[in-house]
Amino acid sequence: MGFAAAVITFPGSNCDRDMAVAIEAITGGTVHRVWHGDAVLPERLDFIALPGGFSYGDYLRSGAMAARSPIMQAVVAEAARGVAVLGVCNGFQVLTEAGLLPGALLRNAGQRFVCRDVALTVGTSQSLFTSGWFKDQRITVPVAHHDGNYYADAATLDRLEGEDRVAFRYAEPVNGSQRNIAGVLNEAGNVLGMMPHPERMIEPAQGGSDGRVLFESVLRGLRVAA
């Protein structure tokens, strides 16, 4: 069985094709493109990606409307079964709004849209998504967001750190995120949300290929598990 992935497209998603191309190029698997209004996902998925963009024009709160779209019930159910779910940028916002990840993403502290390559440190190598890196390894991945300022109450932040669920931290000031958090894992470790865009850094022509490691890690992790 080959690697099977789904990329969800919401109205206003704009990184869905980049995500599909990255997954296909790196895993050699099949990528199903799924519309937000669909009620069911393809069967036997290994991986579900929620892409970046501005779903529903960021109305109400970024990701709020998308989190209540029909397909998200299926995504929540698959996540509960242990299927790997990655949310990038707007996808991260959708995952927090859907309750799959703790916290929320507020307007950047500097109030400006930030669009540039940023230095990150890998928070843990003990996850499906980050096993190809060393803990504290410094990598470069682009960000492009207005609402990336990660917020959770102190008890939640302590728990995330205590349970080794901070996947990435900013290594430079970017958006005011609590404890410089750029990406977090759910309790079971099969759901990752992150503001930086690994799918935009997969080959030297894009300025670097640090993002590849995430997809390679998932592919290797799932092969070992299978």
Next chain:
Amino acid sequence: MKVRVHVSLKNGVLDPQGRAIHHALEGMGFAGIEDVRAGRLIELDVADSVTDEALDDMCRKLLANQVIENYRIEKVA
């Protein structure tokens, strides 16, 4: 029935928008402003049969994100 839902950021949650408004007001010469917090007002027009429980449900499930926001339901008429 007209209903207003007032959504505001919880205490302690940074409000860059409020801060920008604060700075703008001071820049315009208004003095004595201690703090500014920006919220959101959502006006609903609902049938009289809609219960208080249903309104509360709407707030908790969509209109407010209780990780960062508080809400207050006001029935206007």
